[in-house]
Amino acid sequence: MALTLVSSQHSEPAGCSASGCGGNESALAHLPPQIRDKVKDHPCYSEEAHHFYARMHVAVAPACNIQCHYCNRKYDCSNESRPGVVSELLTPEQAVKKVLAVAATIPQMSVLGIAGPGDPLANPERTFATFRELSDKAPDIKLCISTNGLSLPEHVDELCRHNIDHVTITINCLDAAIGAEIYPWIFWKNRRIKGRKAAEILIAQQQLGLEMLAARGVLVKVNSVLIPGVNDHHLEEVSRVVKAKGAFLHNVMPLIAEAEHGTFYGVMGQRGPTPEELQRLQDSCAGEMNMMRHCRQCRADAVGMLGEDRGDEFTLEKIDAMEIDYPAAMQRRAEYQAGIEQQRQQLHRRGETVISLDALRPQRHRSRPLLVAVASSGGGIINQHFGHAREFLVYEATALDVRFIGHRKVDLYCSGSDHCNEEESTLQQTIRALNGCEVLLCSRIGFAPWEALEAAGITPNGEHAMESIETAIAAVYQEMAAAGKLAITAPIALQRGA
Numbered sequence: 001m002a003l004t005l006v007s008s009q010h011s012e013p014a015g016c017s018a019s020g021c022g023g024n025e026s027a028l029a030h031l032p033p034q035i036r037d038k039v040k041d042h043p044c045y046s047e048e049a050h051h052f053y054a055r056m057h058v059a060v061a062p063a064c065n066i067q068c069h070y071c072n073r074k075y076d077c078s079n080e081s082r083p084g085v086v087s088e089l090l091t092p093e094q095a096v097k098k099v100l101a102v103a104a105t106i107p108q109m110s111v112l113g114i115a116g117p118g119d120p121l122a123n124p125e126r127t128f129a130t131f132r133e134l135s136d137k138a139p140d141i142k143l144c145i146s147t148n149g150l151s152l153p154e155h156v157d158e159l160c161r162h163n164i165d166h167v168t169i170t171i172n173c174l175d176a177a178i179g180a181e182i183y184p185w186i187f188w189k190n191r192r193i194k195g196r197k198a199a200e201i202l203i204a205q206q207q208l209g210l211e212m213l214a215a216r217g218v219l220v221k222v223n224s225v226l227i228p229g230v231n232d233h234h235l236e237e238v239s240r241v242v243k244a245k246g247a248f249l250h251n252v253m254p255l256i257a258e259a260e261h262g263t264f265y266g267v268m269g270q271r272g273p274t275p276e277e278l279q280r281l282q283d284s285c286a287g288e289m290n291m292m293r294h295c296r297q298c299r300a301d302a303v304g305m306l307g308e309d310r311g312d313e314f315t316l317e318k319i320d321a322m323e324i325d326y327p328a329a330m331q332r333r334a335e336y337q338a339g340i341e342q343q344r345q346q347l348h349r350r351g352e353t354v355i356s357l358d359a360l361r362p363q364r365h366r367s368r369p370l371l372v373a374v375a376s377s378g379g380g381i382i383n384q385h386f387g388h389a390r391e392f393l394v395y396e397a398t399a400l401d402v403r404f405i406g407h408r409k410v411d412l413y414c415s416g417s418d419h420c421n422e423e424e425s426t427l428q429q430t431i432r433a434l435n436g437c438e439v440l441l442c443s444r445i446g447f448a449p450w451e452a453l454e455a456a457g458i459t460p461n462g463e464h465a466m467e468s469i470e471t472a473i474a475a476v477y478q479e480m481a482a483a484g485k486l487a488i489t490a491p492i493a494l495q496r497g498a
């Protein structure tokens, strides 16, 4: 059954300008319309879109053609995913059925990605069978893929045939000596190749694949795993080079290496970066490149908004039991997405008119930055109870702008529906995770956590419930600056970062 409701927006290939995009809508405004159309509803390629649109992955690709030192094959591909959970493997037919069921149930799901559990292009038949059927049955869904790049050049034409507009390549280095420390072997032309030679081939294939995609107007995101002491000093150069070759966005992800994952790095005690190290590197690359800072390192079978996983609602058994009126569901989907666009327009208008930091610009050299944590369940507004948050969005406000810089994951503090409980240790962990933030914006908060946060130097604020995040932060910044609390000479209560 064809599910065409929203007209397919496959643009002509159009070269990718990589400057100043990938963040909020105004940052996208200068892009050619056909590029903006590709980006604006993609929750990974547009920071703003991730407040409104969801993605899903289908785990159809079990095999891999390389070995990374941060990967254990028992888990999902850590080039895109957080290790620790194994995705349920699907056949292409099962995957298509699942995508259609999710599209009918979660109207904001705009993107289908294949990201594992191995490498999608090491499993080309399964990957392309899934894409082929979906581009026929649900052409309004954007198709996306994440690969290690080894087999990319030979598949570029087929990716373009299926109108796959978004390709992620994990590029951890350009230097084969560094590559040899990350990749013990690759499987290439029916042979296992080790060491520096393996890294040389992989790097050359990644770069060639990137150039071929950019030449065809496909948007390329580059993922890099930040491995302290291995490639941390090298990733700025990676950023510069991939941008010059036409990459659209760079996503530097922290290495996750735990001994219990059984990876080489985990067992060897290789540490991951601290949040400060990650942010420092992202900031140093940002002068050259658009940086993605809202990645949640999703599972290879993730479903829902970034940071949420509704996969349990869509097991094969549950899908079989669903009775879906597809034409009606697709009608709802189109209406829902039209509603999202209206909401975004309203937010833009309000953001432009309600508050401006212009009044503070003259004192930009006198006011210091402020980190603000926000509880939001989506929509770009402050709409979540402190106790219901599983993560907080972190923004940096200055006298010049408000920018998203990352997220901090926390355990659920509140188990009831209305009242925060007294789970002290969870609260203390949350406070630790919010280290460096001086203000916390949420829709509601109980008395006990309020007191504890204040004692830790974080001021809770529920006065901006249901307001646009950026607008509210700008208002808070303005108020604090006017009260002299952000004077550059004033002591900063806590060091920034967790």
Ligand code: CLF
Residues within 6 Å of the ligand: 043, 044, 055, 056, 057, 080, 081, 111, 112, 113, 114, 115, 144, 145, 146, 166, 168, 221, 251, 294, 295, 296, 297, 298, 306
């Ligand atoms: Fe999936 Fe990746 Fe496409 Fe997004 S995820 S294949 S580009 S649709 Fe997004 Fe998830 Fe980060 Fe990936 S938050 S892990 S960057």
Ligand code: SF4
Residues within 6 Å of the ligand: 064, 065, 066, 067, 068, 070, 071, 072, 073, 076, 077, 078, 079, 117, 118, 119, 148
């Ligand atoms: Fe693992 Fe992905 Fe690396 Fe393959 S590419 S070894 S699946 S992390």
